[in-house]
Amino acid sequence: MSALPAFSETAERIRDDGHAIEVARALAADFAAGAIxxxxxxxxxxxxxxxxxxSGLWAITVPREFGGAEVSHATLSEVTAIVSEADPSLGQIPQNHFCLVDAIRLVGTREQQHFFFSQALNGKRFGNAVxxxxxxxxxxxxxxxxxxxxxxxxxxxxxxSTGALFAHWVPVAALDDDERQVLVYVDRTAPGLTxxxxxxxxxxxxxxxxxxxxxxxxVQxxxxxxxxxLFEPPTIHGAFAQLLHSAIDLGIARAALADLRHWVRERARPWADSGVDRASQDPLTLHRIGELVIRLHAAEALQERAARFLDASRDSDASEASARRVTEASIAVAEAKVLTTTLSIDAAxxxxxxxxxxxxxxxxxxDRHWRNARTHTVHDPLRWKYHAVGNHWLNDAQPRRHASL
Known part of the structure; x- marks a missing residue:
């Protein structure tokens, strides 16, 4: 068993969406320096x-009612992308933490919400053992x-179990005696947990x-x-999880494109048949890069659009209209995930x-950009994203409700 994680009894509080982006950018600049x-x-x-x-960034989704900033999904997505551009491992580690905070929001009792939201606000981290x-x-x-x-x-x-090694609580997915799925938030120091x-x-x-x-x-x-x-009645929990995965891939794509820009401008040589003096003037290179830049902007636009759908659904009730909004959000996130997945791999x-x-x-x-993109994007099969989008568009089919869509 590894050493227990460090823990400060205090954490900063993020005031609002703008503050969250500001803090993320400052941290990312430091994180990037040691990523290689x-x-x-x-x-x-x-x-x-x-x-x-x-820094307080791990508590930005805690509802305002409990003292959190309750930032928009667009802000949470961009915070994740900013950190992932610097180091996608650091972008991925809190992904499950945010999902497990969301689980408390959606199905936790009032007592559980008070307790675990307070833990998050005080800087404690939730891992993952699902x-x-x-x-x-x-x-x-x-x-x-x-x-x-x-x-x-x-x-x-x-x-x-991403994040468990650094966590203070390790939520474990299990079946109870009634064959129902539960999440057991286990103290990292609990006897018997390794x-x-x-x-x-x-x-x-x-x-x-x-x-x-x-x-x-x-267990208590x-x-x-x-x-x-978590998924009955329909909730945005699955789409929420996928939006964060998509943001990680977006960050990887941005990092690969930033290195591409530097190398083509400063290091690469033009092909002999191009008739130009610099790689940055090569017409075929410019065509290739133009294609990637357009795809980047399309991915960013779909990511923001998907986040807006999630914002619209976050406080929905169990009405039929709410179920439709959840479906729209799930499909919108699937569309964004298709672009960020393919872009991250291709850009690298x-x-x-x-x-x-x-x-x-x-x-x-x-090579780390490709290795990171290829490893992270096998989290769930892209081919089923295309299927879900096409089946919904053509047949008005509802996507399956789980954490992979």
């Missing part, structure tokens, strides 16, 4: 994560929360998305949230193509 070194040596960003959460391996599909859960004569006990094994640093992905190398083991962990009722209620690849052979040298670490 962290990736190259897989140096886990414990210090950076502590600064990130202590996925499992060795199951028929990614949505199958074998982890169990059982009633015993001594109280509730949690047992199971989780994989891809967080293993065994993530070995070739990209997003410092997210520490390792294994979580729960061995007869004692306050820690148990009804996960089975075209960077190497146009920058030339010297750009492949390990000393430049330009």
């Amino acid at each position: 070194d962290r990736d190259r040596h897989r140096r886990l960003p414990a210090e950076e994560v502590e600064r990130f959460s202590r 996925s499992e391996t060795g199951t028929p599909n990614s949505k199958t859960i074998k982890t169990r929360l059982t009633r015993t004569p001594l109280g509730l006990r949690l047992n199971g094994r989780k994989a891809y 967080v293993q640093d065994d993530w070995s992905g070739f990209g997003q190398r410092t997210t520490a998305s390792g294994t979580v083991l729960a061995d007869n962990v004692s 009722p306050l820690q148990v949230v009804a996960r089975h209620r 690849s075209v960077l190497i193509e146009l920058a030339g052979t010297q750009s492949t040298l390990e000393s430049h670490a330009l």
Whole structure:
């Protein structure tokens, strides 16, 4: 078991949307400076994560009623993209934290909301222990929360637990005795809970998305949230999660394009047949870059549009009109995710193509953009985004309700 995360008992408070963007930009400038070194040596960003959460940015979705800034989804998306452009591992680590704060907002009891929102406002971090391996599909859960004569006990094994290593609370997805899905917010120091640093992905190398083991962990009722209620009646929880993933990919694309701009202007040589003196004057290079820039602007526009749909749905009730708004938001996010996914991968690849052979040298670490994009974008299958959008447009079909759409 790794050392427990650092924790300051105080955190700054973000005032509003503008303040959130300002703080994100300042932090990102610092985070970018060490991103290559962290990736190259897989140096886990414990210090950076502590600064990130202590800045108040991890609490920006807490409702105003409970003392939070309750920023717009557009602001949350842009904060995530800004940090991800600097270091997409740091952009991904709080993704699950925001989703687990959202779960408390949607289905937590009043007592749970007061307690866990206060924890977030004071700088405490929520990790993630949802996925499992060795199951028929990614949505199958074998982890169990059982009633015993001594109280509730949690047992199971989780994989891809992004954020758990840096967390103070590790929410674990499990089935209760009634076969209902629950989220168990486990104290990181709880006896029987082990967080293993065994993530070995070739990209997003410092997210520490390792294994979580729960061995007869004692649980109090306050820690148990009804996960089975997250999507019935329809809520924006799945679209919310996907918007953040899309923002991470947008940040990776921006980082790759920033390096592309520098290399074509300052380092790359023109092709001999082009008849120009500089790579930045090569007409075929300009055509390739123009295509990427247009796709970037389209992706940014769809990302902002999707965020507006989520804002419109956030406070919806259970009416039929509300269900339609949730569907519209889910489809809008799927459309944005298609563009940010393909753009992040293509921009990272075209960077190497146009920058030339010297750009492949390990000393430049330009391969990290592709590795990060390719690793992060397999989180959920893009092919099913196209299917959901097309099926809705043509047949008015409703998308499936889970955290992957």
